[in-house]
Each structure stands twice: as C-alpha cells, then as structure tokens.
Amino acid sequence: MSTDRIEKKILLRGPVKRVWQALSDSNEFGRWFGVQFEGPFTPGAHVRGRIVGTAVDADVAKAQKQYAHVPFEITIERIDPERLLSFRWHPHAVEPGIDYSQEPTTLIVFTLEPRKDGVLLTVTESGFDQIPLARRAKAFEANEQGWGVVVKLLEKHLGEAA
Amino acid sequence: MTRQAVTKHLRVMEKSGLVRCTRRGRESIWQLDQVRMDEIRSYLDLISQQWDDALKRLRSFIEEP
Structure with missing residues (x-):
C-alpha cells in the first residue's frame, strides 16, 4: 500500500463541459466542495477561501461549518480545459493556531476522460510522504472528533435515501 | 547494501x-513501531474518506441540478 498517494475514480453522468465547469469555476467548485473562494482559478494563482459548507447536503454543511475559522488556500498549478486541473494545498490543515505555510503541500490532480455515458473523473492526491509524521498522527486524533461526525451524518443521510 | x-x-x-x-x-x-504505522494508514484512510464524500457531493451537484 502506498503511503504517499490516493487515487479515486468516479463516472459522472453529464457532458464534459458541465463537469469541467463544476471543477474549474471557483464559484461552482466551492458550491459542492463547501468553500467560498475569493477569486477565480488561474494557473499559478494562490486562491484563498473560507469553509462555508456545501450547498448540496445540509447535514454535511453543518458539520463542515465547525472549520469556518480555518484559513483555506490553494495554489493552482495547471489548467488544461476539459482535460486536467491541478492544484496544491496543505492537507487536512484544520488545527487552529498552526502555521502550515512552511510545510510541504500535496498535489491534487483532476483528470477528465470522456466516456459514452458521461465523464470518467480521476482524482489523485500525492506527496503525503513529505508531510510531517506528527501532523499525520494528529489529523487522525482530530478525525475521531470531527470527521467521524461527518461520516456518521453521511451514513444517516444515505440510510434515509435508500 | x-x-x-x-x-x-x-x-x-x-x-x-x-x-x-x-x-x-x-x-x-x-x-x-506498529502504532505509528497504523496512524499513517489511518491518516490516509481519513483523507480517502474525505475524497469519497467530496466526490459524492460533486455527483449530486452535476447529476441533480
């Protein structure tokens, strides 16, 4: 098992233009992700934002709002329209009072591939081996209180939907 | 070596x-140190879960406008 990298794939049923807009337009990205960005995504830009909660799920939004005080910033790397978007951030940088700015970042890459019935989206996040071990251990402790709640809410939500 | x-x-x-x-x-x-190794795995599981959740939200956003 790699300790450095995560990869996810999801087939989205919609035109590539629609998927691309949901990723590359900072307002749209923010709506599903749960962040309000201060500016557009352009190559090399440092885009700051605030965690405001997702627009697509009220329970998750409520849980996300506990991180409303946390500064959120990404640095855009590449924008290759309808094909690839990549940026860097400090993973799980949610602990108050810690200056993450001098620490290594991880690289997030979204890749779009057209399919007959939609768009195959691949997301990779890599560079975790460079993240201080103490930080990784701490994040797990925080999860016990924070993201554990998110997962429970999600289970509840999916249970109701089923 | x-x-x-x-x-x-x-x-x-x-x-x-x-x-x-x-x-x-x-x-x-x-x-x-098994504890440390477990922590690193748990950390990746956590980030992995967060991406699963985020992508579910993206799917709702795209497929149920």
Whole structure:
C-alpha cells in the first residue's frame, strides 16, 4: 500500500463541459466542495477561501461549518480545459493556531476522460510522504472528533435515501 | 547494501518514529513501531474518506441540478 498517494475514480453522468465547469469555476467548485473562494482559478494563482459548507447536503454543511475559522488556500498549478486541473494545498490543515505555510503541500490532480455515458473523473492526491509524521498522527486524533461526525451524518443521510 | 548503510537508513526511520532500537549487549534490536504505522494508514484512510464524500457531493451537484 502506498503511503504517499490516493487515487479515486468516479463516472459522472453529464457532458464534459458541465463537469469541467463544476471543477474549474471557483464559484461552482466551492458550491459542492463547501468553500467560498475569493477569486477565480488561474494557473499559478494562490486562491484563498473560507469553509462555508456545501450547498448540496445540509447535514454535511453543518458539520463542515465547525472549520469556518480555518484559513483555506490553494495554489493552482495547471489548467488544461476539459482535460486536467491541478492544484496544491496543505492537507487536512484544520488545527487552529498552526502555521502550515512552511510545510510541504500535496498535489491534487483532476483528470477528465470522456466516456459514452458521461465523464470518467480521476482524482489523485500525492506527496503525503513529505508531510510531517506528527501532523499525520494528529489529523487522525482530530478525525475521531470531527470527521467521524461527518461520516456518521453521511451514513444517516444515505440510510434515509435508500 | 553495507551494514553501515542499513544502520543509517534505520536511524532515519527511528527519527520519524517508524522503528525503535533497543540494545542488548553488543546487539541492536530494531522493531517496527506498529502504532505509528497504523496512524499513517489511518491518516490516509481519513483523507480517502474525505475524497469519497467530496466526490459524492460533486455527483449530486452535476447529476441533480
């Protein structure tokens, strides 16, 4: 098992233009992700934002709002329209009072591939081996209180939907 | 790999807390720190879960406008 990298794939049923807009337009990205960005995504830009909660799920939004005080910033790397978007951030940088700015970042890459019935989206996040071990251990402790709640809410939500 | 090189690598891992060294006479006994390894795995599981959740939200956003 790699300790450095995560990869996810999801087939989205919609035109590539629609998927691309949901990723590359900072307002749209923010709506599903749960962040309000201060500016557009352009190559090399440092885009700051605030965690405001997702627009697509009220329970998750409520849980996300506990991180409303946390500064959120990404640095855009590449924008290759309808094909690839990549940026860097400090993973799980949610602990108050810690200056993450001098620490290594991880690289997030979204890749779009057209399919007959939609768009195959691949997301990779890599560079975790460079993240201080103490930080990784701490994040797990925080999860016990924070993201554990998110997962429970999600289970509840999916249970109701089923 | 030389004995010295192995020791050097182990020392680096020791600094990260991945292995522990105890001495018994002239012997050095190296052990994997299972707790630390579990923490690293749990950390990746956490980030992985967050991406699963985020992508579910993206799917709702795209497929149920």
